[in-house]
Amino acid sequence: NIVAFDESPKKEGLLYVGTDDGLIQISEDMGKSWKKQNSVAGVPETTYVSCLKASLHDENVVYVSFENHKNNDFKPYILKSTNKGGSWTSIVGNLPDGEVIWNIAEDHENPDLLFIGTEHGLYFTIDNGVNWTKLSAGLPNIAIRDIDIQRRENDLVLASYGRGFYVLDDFSALRDLKKIEDKEDYIFPIRPSLMYNQSSPFGWRKKGHFGDNFYTADNPPVGAVFTYYVAEGMQTPKQIRKKEEAKKIKANEDIPYPSFEEFTKEDNALKPYILFTIRDEQGKVVRKLKASASAGMKRIVWDFRYPATGAIRKNGGKNTFANEGGGLPVMPGNYTVEMAKVVGDQITPIGNKQSFITRSLYNQRLAADPATQKLKLEMQELNRIFSGVNQEFSLLKKQTGLVKLAIKATPNSTLEMMKQALEVEQKLDSLNTVLYGNKSLSKRYKASPPSLNSRLSNAIYNSWGTHEPPTQTQIDDFKIVQNHMDQIQQDLKNIKADLRKLDTELDKIKAAYTPGRL
Structure with a gap:
């Protein structure tokens, strides 16, 4: 029975056929005549031909793999021919026993870069089979029965036995591995990076509201x-010590207990x-x-x-x-x-x-317009300032509430102190309306002017989900918030100064500690 077949992409009509009883047959005239090979040196007779792969680069080159597990033989068998199957040379290299080979793939750019799917995962070589390396990050220890390459994106697609499909995005870095043979740190070439916004077809991220029984696979992250x-x-000092201790354990040697000075050094070390x-x-x-x-x-x-x-x-x-x-x-x-x-x-x-x-x-969208970039950077800066205002406002509001409690709890406090605290609180309430809107009106469904926070959200946060220039409404909202910032910051400084005066009075009457008074 024919179980493996391939046609040379370099020469039309050059066909290779493998059978389940170990035969390889070759035709150079579109199947009109065939040459049969009954055996291959180094491979037991009647061994199943698991894959035949004609080279993408040279019409004379073809690869073949065999698997013989039904005869209790779990050795890897992979060979290369440089004369259209006339003779074969093993390229098993350093592949371990037990790695039955199911499939072969050749890189479409580098003829020395090969991939094989085995019973326990995926291997690759950058020197045409002299040395093989296992690719295991994110890939379970499973049989890889088929391999294909998406050439435009340089993606390696794997079909496993019973565990679904796996994709290695952009394997092009493997072509440049020889550049790191001298053991130097290296950033590999980066392919053009496409900017886009991910859709949310289910109403929210990933599965939306569909629950765990609804299966979705993660997309690659958007970015360069x-x-x-x-x-x-x-390594940290602790990691170095642990490594040395592991060596001593393996050598059956005593392990000295670290001094407290060494422990302190480890605890204080930055990662x-x-x-x-x-x-x-x-x-x-x-x-x-x-x-x-x-x-x-x-x-x-x-x-x-x-x-x-x-x-x-x-x-x-x-x-x-x-x-x-x-x-x-x-x-x-x-x-x-x-x-x-x-x-x-x-x-x-x-x-x-x-x-x-x-x-x-x-x-299709958004050329690199300097004016748009300048505006977006100004929006970033405004967001930084407004975020600081938010945090400072929350802190002052919390401190004011605690100051009021301290005044109430201190026997020799005065009504004037409470009056000053209430004045600070009133200023914060007025500022709260400007920043976040009138809650009394909004909770009664009464229309009120947009707050600075809502304008900023429209101007900046709505821009986060698009690579297009801001709309005119977003620009107008941005400028309104920007024009208020100097006064808002000054108001916060004045309120903070009022609180510090109250702190001084509280210290004089030895009131309980409140944040900011130390």
Whole structure:
């Protein structure tokens, strides 16, 4: 029975056929005549031909794989012919026993880059089979029965046995692996990055309101993908100690207990990391991203956005805006990215600078207009200021409430102190109406003028979901908020000064502590 078939893409009519009893038959005249090979050196007779793959680059080259597990033989068999199947040479290389081979794929650009699907995953070689490396990040230990390549995007598509499909997005970095053979840090070439906004077909992110029983697969993250290599990882003192202790355990040696000075040094040590700096055509820093300091080949995605300008908050000890949650989108154009390693307070550039281009999907919208970019940067700055105003307002409101409680709880406080506190509270209420609107009217469904916060939301946050220029309404709202900011900031400073005066009076009567008085 015929179980493997392929036609040379370089020569019409050059056909290869493999059977389930180990035969290979070759025709060079579209099947009018055939040459039969009853056996291949190094392969047991009647071994199942699992795949035949004619080269995309050379009509004389063809690859074949066999699998013999039904005869309790789990060795990998993969061979190459450079004379249209006239003779065969094994390219098993360093493949381990037990890796039955099911499929072969050849890169459409680099003839030395091959992929094979095996019983336990996926392997690739960049030297035509001399050395094989397993690709396992994100891929379970499963049989890969079919492989295909999406040539436009350089995506590797895998079909597994019983575990669905897997896609390796843009494997083009594998073509340049020889550039890191000298063990230097390196950022691989970056393909043109398409800017677009993801749709929400189910009303919200991912599954929307459909629940867990509704299956959806994650899309690749939107952004410029940086594939990079770190030759030597950086470790904390604790990680170094643990590594040394593991060696001693393996050697059956005693492990000394660290001193308290060593523990203190470990506890106070800053975790090293890799810092990526993205710049525009003028060399201005657009964004900085942090990544793990571990060694190896990795990826990080920049979401085409400026850094978040909202006030910094802590969430579970982690900066919410560390890498994710960026600000407004940047303009399409040319950018560069560089790497540096950060250890303690030392920043050391590593690797190379890599240039890349971003452009709108289909090139239909938003040319790189300097005026639009300038306006969006001004919006970013206004968002930074307004976010600070929000946080300062909330802090002053909280402090005022605590000051009132302290006045009530202190026996020798005066009515004048409470009067001053109520005046501060009244000023904050008036400012609250300007910033956030009249709640008394809104909860009774009475129309009221838009608040500065709602205008800012319309002007800035609605721009986050588009790469198009702001509308005239958004520009008008932006200018209205911008014109109010100086007065709002001055009002907050005056209220803060009034609170500090009250703090002085509370100290005199030895009132209970309130935040801001120390």
